[in-house]
Amino acid sequence: MELDRLFVDLDSVRWADVEHAYGGAEDVPGLLRALAGGADQASEALDELWGTIVHQETVFAASAAAVPFLARLAAAGVRPAELLALLGTLAAGAEEPGAGEPGACRAAVAGQLPLILPLTGAADARVRRAAVRTAGCTGDPAARSALNARRAEEKDAGVRAELLAALAGLDPAGGAAAAAGALADGEPAEARLIALMICAETGVPWTAEHRETLLSLLPAGPLVRGGADPARDEPLRHIVDTLLARDTDTDREAACALVESALLLPAPEARAEALWAAEHACLVSRSAPARLAPAVVPLLSDATFGRKEALLPVLELLGGHAEAAAPALAAFVADDGESADRALEVLARLDPRQAARLLARRLRARSPLSGGGTAALAGPGGPGSWPDGSLPYDPELLNALRIELDALAEAADPGAGAPERFTALLESWGPRASAALPELTVLCERSPALFAAALSAVCPPDRRARTADLLRPAAGAGPIRDRFAAADALYTLTGETGPLVGALAEGLRSGPTPGGEDGAAAEPAGPLGNRRRSGLVGRPSGGPIGIRTAGAVPGGPGEHGPAGEPVAELPREIVLAKAAALGRAALPLVPRVRGVLATEGRRSPEGLAERIRAAVTLWRLTGDPAEPLTVLAGILAEAADGPVHRPEPVRDCARALAELGPAARPVAPALVALLDRPEQVPAAVFALAAAGAAPAGAAALVLDCAERDTDPVSCLDALETLGPDALTPEEADRLETLAERDRRVRLPGPSPRLSVRSDQRIRLRARALLAGRTDGT
DSSP states (O other): OOOOOOOTTGSSSSSSGETTTEETTTTHHHHHHTTOOOOOHHHHHHHHHHHHOOOOOOOOOHHHHHHHHHHHHHHSSSSSHHHHHHHHHHHHHEETTTTTSSTHHHHHHTHHHHHGGGGGGSSSSSHHHHHHHHHHHOOOOGGGGHHHHHHHHOOHHHHHHHHHHHHHHHHHHHHHHHHHHHHHTTHHHHHHHHHHHHHTTTTOOOOOOHHHHHHHOOOOHHHHOOOGGGGGGSSHHHHHHHHHHOOOHHHHHHHHHHHHHTTTOOOOOHHHHHHHHHHHHHHSSSHHHHHHHHHGGGGGGGOOOOGGGHHHHHHHHHHGGGOOOOOOHHHHHTTTOOTTTHHHHHHHHOOOHHHHHHHHHHHHOOOTTOTTTTHHHTTOOOOTTTOOTTSSSOOOHHHHHHHHHHHHHHOOOSTTTOOOHHHHHHHHHGGGGGHHHHHHHHHHHHHHHHHHHHHHHHOGGGHHHHHHHHHHHHSSSSSSSHHHHHOOOOOHHHOOOOHHHHHHHHHHHHHHSSSSSTTTTOOOSSSOOOOOTTTTOOOOOOOOOOOOOOOOOOTOEEEEOOOOOOOOOOOOHHHHHHHHHHHGGGGGGGGHHHHHHTTOOOOOOHHHHHHHHHHOOOOHHHHOHHHHHHHHHHHHHHHTSSOTOOOOOHHHHHHHHHHGGGGGGGHHHHHHHGSSGGGHHHHHHHHHHHHTTTTTTHHHHHHHHHHHSHHHHHOOOHHHOOOOOGHHHHHHHHHHHHHOSSSOOOOOOSHHHHHHHHHHHHHHHHHHHTTOOSSSO
């Protein structure tokens, strides 16, 4: 192999001047050369390239620069199927705005068609299939004749399906006709399945014949194995999503009827695919839960439906439309099977009181600390992921929890049993759970970080003085997390700020620093409590911000316990949040906060985010905008000129400037400059509106972003700050459409359930904004 010929101009590329997902691309030449090395070395290099020059289907300037070398390697027989798959993804990837010339990566792959198209005739069907897809992804009409010629000769079913998909991408109108022909001509099942997806994608009216053909091909999973298009790797879900995206009553009904029919198929694998499609429909469509509930709920009692636990994610998304499932879920829980805890969690959404009683009984039936009875309290997202108040106060359950707490007090490590499962629930009950005060008192003496917040929450008024006396020693000395938790609880009980300010000062001195010299962030080993925070740094109203675990920060300097074990530090995010919530009571912390602001050497996104939080904290402590404004203006300029694939610091800085209100007016020109970047528009308008400097047409710009699901929360923040009467009648109609449309707002989140709830909150906020208009239109 003439490697020198393949890499002849590799070093002439100015790799340091182009970027991939993690910054400068100086490492790319070595990775490309490694592809031609030994098997292990090549596999590792390929994995690296999948994470750098393409990252979550996004491509960068370095991606286009790498394309010629990848194509040469594939043509020379170096991992051709794998490298062609990478090239196809590069051609189809979404480019970051400003990352070189628009369409540069796709054009670069198209420029390599003379090397790619001959591979559509390779001996290996996997190579032919990958080459066909890559050619199709270029969008270059020049590939059509070669692919049509290949289709006339190709015998492999998978490659024929890929040819049909590629030709449809190059010529949608012709692709729709070819798809119809494939359905009528008895093409292989793989090609007919692709044809159905093309029919859905190209807007062909979805008929009963389409539905019956698709049902006859389910389960579809085996028919798409070996394909390289991730968008089509779950055909039933893809078609349902595509029909719902058409946004007509007819197509919504067609999508739901398709799912309904698929749920009745006898094959377990087909039903599993139908459940995935049903779950997705509920995630993206506001009307789907009501429409699908009558088809899903009876399956919980259907003896022919084998895996009842597979229904639970869908039942949860059905919400109140699944109320009829509560008795069957209760029976599921009573059976005490492997999925009983998950069923209990779903039941808590439908019938919280019954769920509380069942949990109490399960706790009594199992030995303390076994973990089985309380796993449902943690939820699928980890300990404490249920929102506070998800189970109502129940005396029977309180007694069961007291037994568990008593067992924790006897354990060698009270944190080992994930006590946040108990404490989060007790905190939500408040003084009604005061009977647990003795157990929490004992536990708090051992580990304030884990139990102080719950202790202060359940403490009744007549016991506050005594409980405060217990907390004061821990609030003044000891490991920082214990000290902070005790001081925070003491503040909640008595309003004393001195111990808490002292703990915060220590936290600012020793807290872990995000983004060290190498830009890596130090991550705490466990969750720090799921407390809803306003803005960037926390609630201005105060209240405990509990520490849920005592895990150590790996590699951090930290403190040490009596046996020399590492003791976790207090993340500065928590410290700054609490300091900001205290306001002027935390004025002694100003020098320490300024110390955080002075760390200009940390230019990683994490380091910038910390300085942004510190600037807002300083503003809340002093009320003087001068210094925070200078810092935020500098960060905004620095971040705005940085890599465009890291927009978070710019957005966070704009949101921080919004907190300064009119004081941020001097930065208005820099914020206006962000209006050319669609991903930054919502936060920039939010800040401009708060400063009283919103330009004409700001609401229309924000609505453009909202309609694309770009930063929906900042969109609503901006529109609310502009005010309801800033909307023209046309803009109000657009906002009403967003609030009442069937398609949910897409928001990032740790779980689908939370994404749906976020959509509901966005919808309520939009309706409230519209209701506030005074012109009556």
